[in-house]
Amino acid sequence: MEDSNRKTFSRRAVLKRGGLVALATFSAPALLAGCGSKKKTLVCNDTSGLSDGEKQGREALKYVDKSTMPNKNCLNCGLYKAPAKAGECGGCTILKGPIHPEGYCTGWSPKAG
Numbered sequence: 430m431e432d433s434n435r436k437t438f439s440r441r442a443v444l445k446r447g448g449l450v451a452l453a454t455f456s457a458p459a460l461l462a463g464c465g466s467k468k469k470t471l472v473c474n475d476t477s478g479l480s481d482g483e484k485q486g487r488e489a490l491k492y493v494d495k496s497t498m499p500n501k502n503c504l505n506c507g508l509y510k511a512p513a514k515a516g517e518c519g520g521c522t523i524l525k526g527p528i529h530p531e532g533y534c535t536g537w538s539p540k541a542g
């Protein structure tokens with residue numbers, strides 16, 4: 430009888446330990462991500478709050494979140510409006526909606542000075 434109880438306890442202990450190992454294995458990446466070890470990618474293409482005309486304006490000027498033009502992006506454009514907080518989407522004088530600092534559109538204009 431005593432022996433049988435020991436086996437049960439032992440199995441239970443093994444299962445419990447196995448569960449803890451599995452929990453630690455699957456939780457570790459989530460915990461690391463929560464610690465900011467992985468940099469979150471900035472995306473500035475949510476146009477859900479814009480009117481159809483404002484969306485068309487972005488399309489007409491071919492706005493993209495990532496410039497393919499050498500040495501031309503929103504950050505060095507004279508029409509870019511920096512965000513209130515670093516790491517957030519900025520704005521633009523001629524286009525409505527969120528603007529990525531590394532974005533680009535055909536309205537690009539060099540900064541004065």
Ligand code: SF4
Nearest residue numbers: 503506509521534536
């Ligand atoms: S005009 Fe175009 S390139 Fe310049 S900040 Fe606005 S979206 Fe970016």
